[in-house]
Amino acid sequence: MCIFCKIIAHEIPSSTIYEDDKVLAILDISQVTKGHTLVMPKKHVRNILEADDETAEACIRTARMLAKRIVSRTGAAGVNILTNCGEAAGQSVEHLHFHIIPRYSSEDAITIAFNPSEKQDLDAVCALLAE
Ligand code: AMP
Ligand code: ZN
Numbered sequence: 001m002c003i004f005c006k007i008i009a010h011e012i013p014s015s016t017i018y019e020d021d022k023v024l025a026i027l028d029i030s031q032v033t034k035g036h037t038l039v040m041p042k043k044h045v046r047n048i049l050e051a052d053d054e055t056a057e058a059c060i061r062t063a064r065m066l067a068k069r070i071v072s073r074t075g076a077a078g079v080n081i082l083t084n085c086g087e088a089a090g091q092s093v094e095h096l097h098f099h100i101i102p103r104y105s106s107e108d109a110i111t112i113a114f115n116p117s118e119k120q121d122l123d124a125v126c127a128l129l130a131e
Pocket of ligand 1: 031083092
């Protein structure tokens, strides 16, 4: 059983801030910022790409609802809502989860940088990705 399934089964303690029949939301143990929360489905799915629509939708609906609550109760100035999918993208726990990271300033202990890299041929990329 994965670590989040153990939390869902109450085999490992957590700071739960929301629970329903499909979803659990707990405080992330690392608290990148005050109120950093993880929203996960009770059903074990590895990541957002492998989740069925109903599971993904339940998580996103709950993440939005809790992000509003967290921002309003902490007085945060903004929020990052993100899911890491795959090791290359920084996923360390292979059970789908959304991070809600309230943001107090651009100096918070989190860096999300969109750095320029290799120039792409946009026509070629568009031809690859468009229907
Ligand atoms: P990710 O790297 O996107 O897979 O995120 C996994 C997150 O799970 C990390 O931010 C960890 O701090 C968090 N985490 C790991 N174990 C626990 C735990 N027992 N309780 C709460 N959060 C945890
Ligand atoms: Zn699991």
